[in-house]
Amino acid sequence: MxxxxxxxxxxxxxxxxxxxxxxxxxxxxxxxxxxxxxxxxxxxxxxxxxxxxxxxxxxxxxxxDKKKQLTEQIKTTIIELVHYQNEPLKSNLSDYLSKKLNTEYAYLSAIFSEAEQNTIEKYFIQQKIEKVKELLTYGEQSLSEIAFRLNYSSVAHLSAQFKKISGQTPSQYKQSQDLNRKTLDEI
The missing domain is CATH 3.30.70.100 (Alpha-Beta Plaits)
Structure with missing residues (x-):
C-alpha cells in the first residue's frame, strides 16, 4: 500500500x-x-x-485525496529534479513530468494550478532559484557553472529570472548579509 x-x-x-x-x-x-x-x-x-x-x-x-496526492507527486518530482539530480533535464518539463507520472501534462497542470494557485512552471522556477541561492551561498561554483547545471540557456537568463523572483541580482544576493533562503516545503 x-x-x-x-x-x-x-x-x-x-x-x-x-x-x-x-x-x-x-x-x-x-x-x-x-x-x-x-x-x-x-x-x-x-x-x-x-x-x-x-x-x-x-x-x-x-x-x-487523489488530487492532493497527485499535486504532491508533481512537487516531489520537481524537487528531486532540481535539488537531487546533477544531470541537466534532457527534455522539456512537461514531457518529463508526463512520462515520470504517467499522466497527460494538461491534467497535471490543471490539478496543480487548482490546488496550489500557482502554475507548475512557476513552481519549477521557484525551486530552481532556491537551488541557485544554495549554490551561491556555498560559493563553490561560478554563476556560469550554476546556469549550466540548472539548464539555463545563459547566465543572463538565470540572472533575470533570479532578480524577478528574489528582487535582487545573484551578485547582490551573494554580497548581502541576509542570505534569505526558503525551505523546500515553503515554496
Missing amino acids: KLYIKNMVCNRCKMVVKTELEKLGFNSISVKLGEVELVQESLDDSQNEAIKKVIRNFGFELLT
Missing part, C-alpha cells in the same frame, strides 16, 4: 517518517520523497489515525 505524505522533501524527512512508521509497527518496502510503500495491503481507520497523528508531530501530512 502506498502512502502519500506532504512536506516530506529531504533525506532526513524520509528517515524520520520511516523510523516513526516502524515504531508504530509498519514495515516499508520503499521510502521516497513524498511517498512510502508499506508491506501492509491496507490500513484500518485506527491505523490511519495513528499514522496521521505521529507524522503531524513532525510537520508532515498524510494525503488521502
